[in-house]
Amino acid sequence: MRLTLGFALASTMLMACSSQAQPGPNQPSAAKPFQVQVLTDFDKPWAMTFLPDGRMLVTQKEGQLLLVSADAKSRSSVAGVPAVDSAGQGGLMDVVLHPQFAQNRMVYLSFSEAGEGGKGVALARGTLTDGVSPRLDNVQVIFRATPYVQGNGHYAGRIAFGPDGKLYFTNGDRQKFTPAQDPKATLGKVLRLNDDGTPAAGNPLAAKGFHPAIWSYGHRNQLGIAFDAKGNLWQQEMGPRHGDELNLVLAGRNYGYPLASNGDHYPNEPVADKNIPDHRPGDGFEAPKVWWNPAISPAGLMVYSGKLFPQWNGDVFIGGMNTPGLVRVDVTGTNAEKGDFWDMEGARIREVDQGPDGAIYVLEDERNSSQGRLLKLTPAR
Structure with a gap:
């Protein structure tokens, strides 16, 4: 693959914020409170993470x-x-460091692979050896979704370590709908694992006959997951036809898909009834904190905790792909509402992360065929 470096440049923009009513159109905020520096570009980038030294x-x-x-x-x-x-939609997906990376140099990766029954998402870890020719040593696949099925979509594959030291791993529904409600399948679930990939003790549904790794279920395609400073787990997922969601993930809860959603099935999907009942009070499902209709096709999720943008401390940032841009969700405790949507020159945003310097780093999905730029956002001068 090409390893072309982009040219650094910067543009400064003025600030004006506007809230979006829910569900509401995805109208861009009037201006941006940050300047954008283009650092480089990559071939179809998917995820990123920072090492302690800033690399x-x-x-x-x-x-x-x-x-x-x-x-x-x-x-x-x-x-x-x-x-x-x-x-x-397959490939090499998320990359996350072990919480004790400085001591053990351990890196976790998610990726799609072919296997018995079809394809699925897998979780691997290895030890990063630095130097002129860096490598991962002692690489082991420590978890595989079950079952593997035919098709190339909805792998999910996002990873986050929690304050409890456990690893949280998203498995998409693989465009098969009903596995999201199947207690024996890991598809359409958020999983809670030990750092060696085994199911963690204390998962609330294991005693009810569920797969012992399952933490929550009834999800579709969860392409972002992160903890906030208070230990709350935030997760976003692509809804079916509209109805994209930001969820507060709670232990043992059912998030409804495909039995409840603020979107509907696509016209070409192999289900008799294209309509899905909306989330409503008392339906037995956990409703999203924020949802989008029309869809934004969310990708990546970061909870901001830096010093460069103190006004956004604790807020959630999400990439938008169907509606290209960067999304901010205003979070107060366990409540959330739509904040800003910024058009990033029409680019689909695949990933958003916070750097050690408190800047916001954004990976574009693709532009100009396969190249996606790495952008650094700092306060406008």
Whole structure:
């Protein structure tokens, strides 16, 4: 794959904020309270994470893991990455450091692969060996979704470590609908695992006959997950035809899909009734905190906690792909409402993360065929 570096540039913009009524149109906020610096570009980037020294690990869909300098001016390919199946929505997906990375150098990856029964999402870990030719050593696949099925969509595959030290891992419904409600399948679920990939003790549904790794269920395609400073777990997922969601994930709860959603099935999907009942009080399902209709096709999720934008401390940032741009959700405790939507030059946003410097870093999905830029957002001067 090409490893072309982009040219650094910056543009400064003025501030004006506007809230969006729910469900409401996805109208862009009038102006941006940040300046944008273009650092570099990648081939179909998917996720990123920061090392303690400010360098970055970046995944590319086709299966490359890159170690990128803090200024993004140089990069090296990291050897030892598992082989991936990158057809459709598949590929090398999330990358996350172990909470004790400084001591154990352990890196976690999610990716799609072919196996018995079809394809699925897998979770692997390895030890990062630094140097001129960086590599992952002792790579092991520690968890695989069940079951593997035919198709190339809705893998999900997002990873987050919680304040309890456990690993939370999203498994998409794989465009099969009903597995999201199947207690034995991990599809359409948020899982809670030990750092070695085994189901964590205390998962609330295991005693009811569910797969022992399941933390919550009734999800569709969860492409962002993160904890806030108070230990709340926030997750976003693509709804069916509209009805994209931001959820507060609670232990043992059923989030409804495909029995309840503020969207409907697509016309070409193999279900007799294209209508899905909306979430409503008393239906037995956990309703989203925020939802979008029309859809934004959310990707990536970050809870801001830095010092550069104190007005956004605790807020959720999400990438928009169907409605291209960057989304801010105003969070107060366990309540949330729509904040801002910024058009980022029409680019689909795949990932958003916070750097050690408190800046907001944004990965574009693709523009100009396959190239997606890495943007750094800092306060407007």
